[in-house]
Amino acid sequence: MRTIDCRGLSCPQPLLMFTEAHKKDSETPMDVLVDNPASMENVSRAARKKGWKVEAVSCEDMGSGVVRLELRK
Template identity: 40%
Template sequence: MKKVDARGLSCPEPVILTKKALESKEAVYEILVDNVTAKENVSRFAQHQGYTAEAEEQGEDFLIRLKK
């Protein structure tokens, strides 16, 4: 499992970090973001890459789990 902490970053940076992480070909990824726009953009990008994206709120942050 690969983890990416993209809190404090504005788009498109969380998507760029996610794209770089997906190059490692892991089965599961966890992406941590701190705003709704980043959550939606990362989820949409991952789905276009063939991943399922499940987001859950964790306090003020969002944890997005990506699976192939």
């Protein structure tokens, strides 16, 4: 299990961080924290394309607009 914290970052950085994590290890589940809709959509779209199942969970307790994208195989 890994957590990639992209809070406060906007595209393309969250997508770059996800891509890098995926390159390192494309099997171990990961959670990606994002806090803007564009990054959420971008990471979800890219992850699905790479064969991940994506579940978006709202995490307002971690900051305004924070969403945890749970990426599983």
